[in-house]
Amino acid sequence: MMILVTGATGNIGRPLVGFLAQAGVPVRVVTRTPHAASLPDGVDVVAADPSDPGTLAVALDDVDAVFINPRAVGRAAGAFVALAEKRGVRRAVVLAASNVDDDPARQPSRYRGDYNREAEQAVTASGMEWVSLRPTNFAGNVIGLWAAQIGAGDVIRGPYARAAAAPIDERDIAEVAAHALRRDDVLGERLELTGPASLTQEEMVEIVGTAIGRPLRYQEVPPEVAMQIMVAQGFPEQFAGAYLRMQADAARRPARTTHVVTEVLGRDAGTFASWAERHREALLATSGPRVPGGRR
Ligand SMILES: NC(=O)c1ccc[n+]([C@@H]2O[C@H](COP(=O)([O-])OP(=O)(O)OC[C@H]3O[C@@H](n4cnc5c(N)ncnc54)[C@H](OP(=O)(O)O)[C@@H]3O)[C@@H](O)[C@H]2O)c1
Structure with a gap:
């Protein structure tokens, strides 16, 4: 095979x-x-x-x-x-x-x-x-979004402090993919994969702070300022616009969580805290990976 x-x-x-x-x-x-x-x-x-x-x-x-x-x-x-x-x-x-x-x-x-x-x-x-x-959102997105700011200080400026996500560990997605490629029990399914908990931006920043051993604080800024910050970090303007619309929606309610990772793999989905501990180095790299400006 x-x-x-x-x-x-x-x-x-x-x-x-x-x-x-x-x-x-x-x-x-x-x-x-x-x-x-x-x-x-x-x-x-x-x-x-x-x-x-x-x-x-x-x-x-x-x-x-x-x-x-x-x-x-x-x-x-x-x-x-x-x-x-x-x-x-x-x-x-x-x-x-x-x-x-x-x-x-x-x-x-x-x-x-x-x-x-x-x-x-x-x-x-x-x-x-x-x-x-x-x-849902890959846990690793926060590297591109926040690493540069972590390198510059203890305050992460961004939009909608209460925007909720259920960030998922990329390893869980990959292990479910490996399962789906080899086993027959999930054929014909659209698997909604989430992390184990709904977390706000503020809560995620606090968890990242604990992982890197330095308290961090999320400071909410108006969407137009968040747009300027994202564009200055190299995100395409249309990408940033869609991201802000998505975060505005996400601030209205907790993020949906599912048990699909557990059902497929027979173990709990990884927490954001354990992801952050494993990625301490990348979170502390001042020049975290950037979102490229689109396809060639
Ligand atoms: N980030 C999230 O929160 C999230 C959530 C849900 C779904 N997704 C989806 O997951 C997919 C991204 O997965 P990923 O993060 O694993 O991808 P990735 O690491 O950014 O890229 C995967 C590979 O694709 C090739 N590639 C990257 N950019 C390319 C380009 N502009 N043109 C041609 N090839 C390119 C590269 O392979 P080579 O250089 O080796 O050829 C790269 O290693 C997207 O469809 C995204 O929308 C993301």
């Missing part, structure tokens, strides 16, 4: 490849940057671009199941899925998002080229077995 992973050098793909390799499953990855991939021994690395399915001839040889990351696939999800099916791939697991059915103006990721809805639709309309993963 060969599994092909797109987005393998990213937040979900890297731990996913780790879980599959650990389980002894033959894994192939497609990456635009094979020299920098540094994946576990035994992983077959193919230089190709999943957003250009014309480059995937070799990558799809003898593949049974694919993991589709919309960021890596871009606008080519339909073409990628059609090609995979034609080449005999039996199963596709797609990474979508909890907000995939929302108004696109409230889906910031669309403004950086993530066509999650289209990718999910391509997979669910295919003749392949499928599973869609619909996670």
Whole structure:
């Protein structure tokens, strides 16, 4: 059984490849940057671009199941899925998002080229077995949002202090993906994956402060100031606008939580506190990863 992973050098793909390799499953990855991939021994690395399915001839040889990351696939999800099916791939697991059915103006990721809805639709309309993963906010988003400010002091300025999220540990998403690629019990499901608790921005900042051993405080600023801060940090303006609309909504009620991670994996979902402890170093890196300005 060969599994092909797109987005393998990213937040979900890297731990996913780790879980599959650990389980002894033959894994192939497609990456635009094979020299920098540094994946576990035994992983077959193919230089190709999943957003250009014309480059995937070799990558799809003898593949049974694919993991589709919309960021890596871009606008080519339909073409990628059609090609995979034609080449005999039996199963596709797609990474979508909890907000995939929302108004696109409230889906910031669309403004950086993530066509999650289209990718999910391509997979669910295919003749392949499928599973869609619909996670909430990745815990790691706070690195891009807050690391620069953590480096500059103890106050994190941002919008809507009471905006709630149920941040999920990327490792949990990856382990559910590994399960969905190999096991049959979640086929045909759209899995709504959340972290274990609803937390406000203020609470998340406090938890990050505890993890780095330095008390931090969230200072709410008006949305227009938050917009200036985000743009200065390198976020595209439209992305920031959609993010602010999403956070305004999120301030109205606690975030929905589900038990799907526990049901699938038979263990509790990771807490934001344990995620923060594991990522202390990245949270303290003054030049935390930035959101790039969209696709090429
Ligand atoms: N962050 C969240 O809160 C959240 C929540 C729910 C859903 N999602 C969705 O999850 C997906 C992102 O997953 P992720 O964080 O694992 O992705 P990621 O780490 O940002 O990127 C995954 C891989 O995709 C390739 N890639 C990145 N940007 C690209 C571009 N502009 N053009 C072509 N290839 C590119 C890179 O692979 P190579 O360089 O190796 O080719 C990268 O390692 C998106 O669809 C996002 O909307 C995110």
